[in-house]
Amino acid sequence: MGLLQFDGFNQNDITYYENYNSPSLPNVPLDTVLLDNFDGNPIGNTDFDTEVCLDIEMAISMAPGLSDIVVYEAGPYGNYDDIITRMATDNTCKQLSSSWSVNGDSKDSYADQVFQEMAAQGQSFFQASGDDDAIIDSTWISGGDTVYSYFGFPCDDPNITQLGGTTLTTSGAGGSYVSETVWNTDTYYPSHHAFLGSSGGVSTLYSIPTWQQNANPSNSQMSSSERYVPDVALTADNVYVRADNADWTDQGTSCAAPLWAGFTALANEQSAHNGQNPIGFLNPLIYAIGQSELYSSDFHDTPAGSNNAWPGSSGQYAATSGFDLATGWGTPDGQHLINDLASTIWSGDTAFSSNFTVSSGQTVAIMPGANITFSNGAGIIVHGTLNVYGTSSQPVTMTSSSGTWAGITFAGSSTGNLQDCTISSASSPVIIDTANVTING
DSSP states (O other), X not given: OEEEXXXXXXHHHHHHHHHHTTXXXXXXXXEEEEOTTOOOOOOSOHHHHHHHHHHHHHHHHHOTTOSOEEEEXXXXXXXXXXXXXXXXXXXXXXXXXXOOOBSSOOOOHHHHHHHHHHHHTTOEEEEEOOSEEEEOSOOOEETTEEOOOSOOBTTTOTTSEEEEEEEEEESSTTOOEEEEEEOEEEEEXXXXXXXXXXXXXXXXXXXXXXXXXXXXXXXXXXXXXXXXXXXXXXXXXXXXXXXTTEEEEEOSHHHHHHHHHHHHHHHHHHHHHTTOOOOOOOHHHXXXXXXXXXXXXXXXXXXXXXXXXXXXXXXXXXXXXXXXXXXXXXXXXXXXXXXXXXXXXXXXEEEESSOEEEOTTOEEEEOTTOEEEEOTTOEEEESSEEEEEOOXXXXXXXXXXXXXXXXXXXXTTOEEEEESEEXXXXXXXXXXXXXXXXXXX
């Protein structure tokens, strides 16, 4: 895993954290890449020092089997673009995390190109959405303080996955999941010029990407033309951190970003075990799952709370059922989502001249708008899982390039989900033996 940082860390803090949580956490090797003339020594700013240790420790906690963590450090005066360029050029870390943003509400065309390069290389990049509550077009002034109401770069960039935060409730220490709500302190922090809580809202810079359209049409706070933030969320409250030779309880979406990167490392591990490529940019698949029958099993929805508490605001971005501007699609439901993220993915135009078999234990995901054609009477035989993620605006089509094709056969105890899928020119469109298959649209 690669971590983007603007400060250094002390190895003894990380070792302490791992030993404190022993035997569940091993000593994961750490490598540093120094950029922009930074010497790697912590600068003595407690907030900065804690941030670096937090990111490392969250990554290790979520994915203790990591073979290596590369910490890209540019120091407090470093350049964001320099770090992401090196991450993409190295191309050794397939999951990358950033808990830092740059002041100013502006596009960075160069960064957009780097993020797209990462996606093409199978790298997944996760960015904390910010800790300044809802992002709306208004300000609140009290005692000379002004609440900033913009996303810092790159917290609304559509080429990476944006992370919101939740407060998690379990049945006890180490206990089972109970519920989550939007992380929001309802407290004004003068040093932040903001009410501290999970940032979210509607971008004023980026138009809505195709995969985000129709995410939740019933939500009146959604825009039909601009990019929404965040995409998903994870724990952002009451997090133990070891930094500066002391124990801390931390909070913020900066907890969620490395946790999601660690979660994706688990999915990439399973994908590699299945002989498949790294997942890369998650958003198209995440949004397809969110609009499918798989959503309830793959995600913990977060229907409670709001990420907007400050006086004078024109409206709150409240959590709702399904996708919202507080926590996106919510948080991952463990192994279920790992299985679907580690799928074999078909997108665009795909052609088969002989039968394709989905083996037992294998999952194939067909993305929105895909066009699958068959020749020579070929078809699909499913012993594992076949999920078709068509949408009303981007249905999946399956047809024959000449004559007829054999259709889809779900054998034995296979499973599947066919959503907004048009099947034509098939001799037997869908055959279901004793399989568990959902057909919708």
